[in-house]
Structure formats: C-alpha cells, structure tokens
Amino acid sequence: MNTILKNYYKSMGISEQVFDYCSEIEKGLAGRFHEIDRVAECNQMKVLRAMQNNRLSEACFAPTTGYGYNDIGREALEGIYADVFGTEDALVRPQITCGTHALALALMSQLRPGDELLSPVGKPYDTLEEVIGIRPSNGSLAEYGISYRQVELLPDGSFDYDAIEKALNDKTRMVTIQRSKGYATRPSFSVGQIGELIAFIKERRPDIICMVDNCYGEFVELKEPSQVGADLVVGSLIKNPGGGLAPIGGYLCGSKECIDRAAYRLTSPGLGKEVGATLGVTQTLLQGLFLAPTVVKGALKGAIYAANIYETLGFKVVPDGRESRHDIIQAVEFGDPVLMKAFCEGIQAAAPVDSYVRPEPWDMPGYDSQVIMAAGAFISGSSIELSADGPMKAPYAVYFQGGLTWEHAKFGIMMSLQKIYETGQINLNKAP
Numbered sequence: 001m002n003t004i005l006k007n008y009y010k011s012m013g014i015s016e017q018v019f020d021y022c023s024e025i026e027k028g029l030a031g032r033f034h035e036i037d038r039v040a041e042c043n044q045m046k047v048l049r050a051m052q053n054n055r056l057s058e059a060c061f062a063p064t065t066g067y068g069y070n071d072i073g074r075e076a077l078e079g080i081y082a083d084v085f086g087t088e089d090a091l092v093r094p095q096i097t098c099g100t101h102a103l104a105l106a107l108m109s110q111l112r113p114g115d116e117l118l119s120p121v122g123k124p125y126d127t128l129e130e131v132i133g134i135r136p137s138n139g140s141l142a143e144y145g146i147s148y149r150q151v152e153l154l155p156d157g158s159f160d161y162d163a164i165e166k167a168l169n170d171k172t173r174m175v176t177i178q179r180s181k182g183y184a185t186r187p188s189f190s191v192g193q194i195g196e197l198i199a200f201i202k203e204r205r206p207d208i209i210c211m212v213d214n215c216y217g218e219f220v221e222l223k224e225p226s227q228v229g230a231d232l233v234v235g236s237l238i239k240n241p242g243g244g245l246a247p248i249g250g251y252l253c254g255s256k257e258c259i260d261r262a263a264y265r266l267t268s269p270g271l272g273k274e275v276g277a278t279l280g281v282t283q284t285l286l287q288g289l290f291l292a293p294t295v296v297k298g299a300l301k302g303a304i305y306a307a308n309i310y311e312t313l314g315f316k317v318v319p320d321g322r323e324s325r326h327d328i329i330q331a332v333e334f335g336d337p338v339l340m341k342a343f344c345e346g347i348q349a350a351a352p353v354d355s356y357v358r359p360e361p362w363d364m365p366g367y368d369s370q371v372i373m374a375a376g377a378f379i380s381g382s383s384i385e386l387s388a389d390g391p392m393k394a395p396y397a398v399y400f401q402g403g404l405t406w407e408h409a410k411f412g413i414m415m416s417l418q419k420i421y422e423t424g425q426i427n428l429n430k431a432p
C-alpha cells in the first residue's frame with residue numbers, strides 16, 4: 001500500500017525525502033484526528049436533524065424566478081440554518097455576494113445614525129475597515145454618522161475587560177467579535193471564550209447587539225457562537241457552511257428582530273424576507289450544508305498536519321501543532337518572501353483546477369498591501385477549497401486553509417514542502 005501511494009506521489013512530483021518526512025509527522029497525529037472525527041459526527045447529526053425537522057422535500061429544490069414569492073425551498077433553507085445555529089431566524093441568500101457583504105449587511109441593518117460600534121477584540125478583518133470607515137470609503141458607516149471604537153487585546157491575546165468596560169458608553173449599540181484571526185497573528189477565539197465576552201457585555205448592557213463574524217469557524221466545534229449568547233452570527237457560503245458546493249451566498253442567523261432588520265435592508269423596507277428568487281441554487285446550498293461537517297473535518301486535519309510539519313522545521317505556526325482549534329486557518333510565518341511564494345506555488349500546483357499556473361502577488365481591492373493567493377478551485381475564490389494567501393509584507397505569513405477532502409489537503413501540504421525543499425533553504429535529512 002505504502003509503495004503504491006509513494007509511486008503516485010512520486011509521479012506527481014513529490015520526492016522521497018518529502019514523502020518520508022511527512023509520513024513520520026502523520027503517524028503522530030492519529031489521536032488528534034480521532035477527536036476531529038467525533039466532532040464531525042456530532043455536527044453531521046445536527047445538520048441532518050435540522051433537515052428532517054424542517055421536512056425538507058424534493059419540491060424545495062424547484063427554482064423560482066422574478067420576485068420569488070412563496071419560495072418553499074428558501075424558507076426550508078432558512079429554517080434549517082436557524083436550527084443548526086440555534087437561532088430564532090436566518091437569512092441565507094444567493095443575493096448576499098460574499099462574507100464582507102454579509103457582515104456589511106449585518107452592521108448597516110442594525111446601526112442607526114448616532115450609534116457606535118465597538119470591536120472589543122482589536123482590529124477587524126481588512127475588508128471591514130472600509131465598511132466601518134476606518135479607511136475612508138464611499139458609503140461607509142462613518143459617512144452615515146455611525147462612530148466606531150476598538151479595544152486592543154492584551155499582549156497574551158486575551159480580552160482587556162477593564163478597557164472594554166470603559167469603552168461602553170451611551171452610544172454603544174452593537175459589538176462585533178471576529179472569531180477567526182483573519183490576517184493577524186493573534187489566536188482565534190473558542191466559542192467558550194466568545195460566550196464569556198458576550199456575558200460580560202450583556203451583564204452591563206443587555207440592550208447591546210452582539211454580532212460574531214463566524215467566517216471559517218462553522219462546524220469546527222460542537223457549538224456555534226449563537227448558542228452562547230450572540231444575537232447575530234454571520235458568514236460566507238463559499239467558506240465552511242457551503243461545504244465546497246455553494247456557488248455563492250452568505251448567511252445571517254440570529255434573533256427574529258435582528259434578522260427582520262437585516263432582511264429589510266437586503267431587499268427593501270416592507271418587503272423583507274418575502275422576496276428573493278433562488279434561481280435553482282437551493283439544492284446546492286443544502287447539499288453543501290449537508291457535506292459541510294465532513295469537509296470542515298478534512299480541512300482541520302490538513303491545518304493540523306501543516307502546523308506539525310512546519311513547526312518541526314522551525315517555523316512559527318499559529319496555532320501551534322498541539323493547540324485546540326477554533327477555525328480552519330493555519331498561519332505559517334516564513335519571514336522570507338521567497339519561501340512564502342514557494343509555499344503558495346506548491347498549493348497551486350496541487351490543485352485540481354489551474355494547477356499549471358504560478359501565483360503572483362497583486363493589488364487586491366480592499367487590502368492595503370499586495371496579496372499573494374494560491375487557489376485552484378471549482379468555485380472561484382472559494383476558500384473552503386485548498387487555498388493559501390497572505391499579504392506580501394513582514395512577517396511574510398501565509399494563511400493556509402481548506403481542502404474539500406483530507407487526502408487533497410495532505411497532498412497540497414506535501415507539495416508546498418516540496419517547492420520549499422527545492423529552494424535549497426531547508427534540510428529534511430534529519431528525522432522530525
């Protein structure tokens with residue numbers, strides 16, 4: 001078996017040294033992988049139960065056009081999301097174009113002129129800087145007279161409760177908590193930690209809307225932030241919950257009040273959730289959700305495998321090889337643009353689509369430095385599929401995520417190591 005596998009990898013460009021090095025690392029991960037299998041099993045039941053309880057039927061898959069009145073599939077889809085996330089209601093639409101759009105919708109629908117938004121977890125994800133108006137932009141919250149305040153994390157990555165208490169004021173209307181680290185090297189937060197932070201805020205100000213940017217966190221743990229007090233959780237369907245099949249979309253799950261406001265903003269006051277044709281994507285969105293716990297499981301195994309390989313080679317990895325996981329992102333700090341590019345070239349070369357192209361840094365809209373991205377995905381830009389990206393600036397950290405199957409994630413990481421090995425800058429001769 002091992003020989004057959006080794007021959008396959010060899011025929012695809014993996015050298016014996018890389019194969020042997022990676023095999024040694026994999027042997028040490030059986031216990032971790034078993035735990036991940038158990039979480040996926042629970043989350044699979046959670047999704048299946050929601051589908052059954054909402055009486056999902058074949059009729060739900062029929063496309064609607066035009067206004068999309070009485071779209072029973074859309075109603076089932078939103079009911080299922082609400083059940084999976086443990087919320088009163090949900091808005092799950094192909095008209096939500098991406099994660100940033102879903103988050104902008106969440107913020108702009110809940111906040112009114114004169115209100116203040118607070119981030120108690122430091123700087124939000126890059127693209128939200130323009131939504132909020134931290135970097136001036138057309139149509140930002142700042143242009144509507146909505147102010148923003150942020151409290152940095154303490155040096156050890158924990159919440160600065162004293163400063164958060166001081167930052168709360170009469171204008172504070174909403175709090176935004178980003179679960180995943182994004183392009184930062186802080187730790188990602190567990191659902192338990194997010195629950196503690198929300199409880200702290202709600203004890204002082206029960207009227208504040210607590211929103212969680214749940215991107216990359218879905219199905220990593222047994223619970224979602226909406227099950228520990230968040231009023232609104234938000235994410236992208238071309239990440240975890242779309243299971244790699246969703247071709248577009250975003251979701252918001254939360255209280256009925258919050259979802260009503262978001263629906264009136266997405267479509268129009270007076271129309272809300274009643275319109276929005278689904279054009280035939282409902283079946284794919286649901287099938288993707290059905291597969292999502294398994295897909296996230298593969299991506300998580302890939303992240304842990306990568307962490308252990310690169311940590312053993314002496315690079316800084318966040319999270320480290322043993323830490324518990326709260327999202328599917330793995331950061332590896334190369335401290336060197338050549339190694340960072342080689343890593344991305346390996347991920348690209350391992351892809352099922354566009355494997356023959358070489359990734360190059362480019363000026364991506366919404367980001368303040370050049371970004372390099374490796375992705376050869378079935379769905380354009382999908383980062384639940386094996387992908388790697390990062391801003392081309394010190395510390396030259398690459399953010400690696402996804403993999404629709406563990407087998408593919410594993411091959412991608414081996415290929416990344418192969419490309420790095422070929423730069424001549426690392427030594428694989430000593431056993432890990």
Ligand SMILES: *Cc1c(COP(=O)(O)O)cnc(C)c1O
Nearest residue numbers: 098099100125180182213215236
């Ligand atoms: C990906 C991501 C976003 C933005 O989503 P896009 O779909 O890229 O617009 C926001 N927040 C976090 C934490 C993310 O990972």
